[in-house]
Amino acid sequence: MRLAPPDPDTLTPDQRRVHDLIASGPRGQVRGPLAIWLHRPRLAETAQALGAYCRYGTTLDPRLSELAILCMAVVWRSEFEWWAHKPIALKAGLAPDTVEALRRGETPAFSSDEEEVVHAVVTTLAAERRLPDALYSRAEAVLGTDRLVDLVGLCGYYTLISMTLNVFEVPLPEGASPELPPR
Structure with missing residues (x-):
């Protein structure tokens, strides 16, 4: 792995907020690309919202x-x-x-x-x-x-x-x- 996710014990307040937002949603956890994006919490928050739509909100079954x-x-x-x-x-x-x-x-x-x-x-x-x-x-x-x-x-x-x-x-x-x- 070239870039590890941020250490959960040292998340900034913004990282913690986004982490908790993702973990409390339908995914239930923060892993893979979402964990990497936590380095840039605004990216993580915006991308996870798009991902939530793409996974759970589209017209595709x-x-x-x-x-x-x-x-x-x-x-x-x-x-x-x-x-x-x-x-x-x-x-x-x-x-x-x-x-x-x-x-x-x-x-x-x-x-x-x-x-x-x-x-x-x-x-x-x-x-x-x-x-x-x-x-x-x-x-x-x-x-x-x-x-x-x-x-x-x-x-x-x-x-x-x-x-x-x-x-x-x-x-x-x-x-x-x-x-x-x-x-």
Whole structure:
């Protein structure tokens, strides 16, 4: 780890306030990128609010949100993100075969048009930094405008998450093993 989270015993009042805000919310704890961001409490507070929306407030159902998050973890080779969200994705109803195909870097055989479109949007956006007209039109037809906007926002947030995890080399928790294939 290049940068450890601030020591909980020496948090500034602002860091303590943001730490407690995050810990008392639906996450229940402060770990991973949120812990790193505590070095800059305003960043942590602002980013956690966006993250709370992306995780718990979008128009995407949890199965589609978690599919998108796992796709972002694979794109960024973010082991921590994969570790954190794989069980959530499975609990949300994403098929184990789909999760395994994603882990291997393969395009899964999706059970719905929504899943296929979410995967196509995330992977295309990550690779090409835009969506071709045909994919945009299909995504808007399948997901609708609100869910498409939320999906793009989720991709942006999980890019920030993954960049933070990768740049600061946030390790997996003790006892967890890497699952993503090497580059």
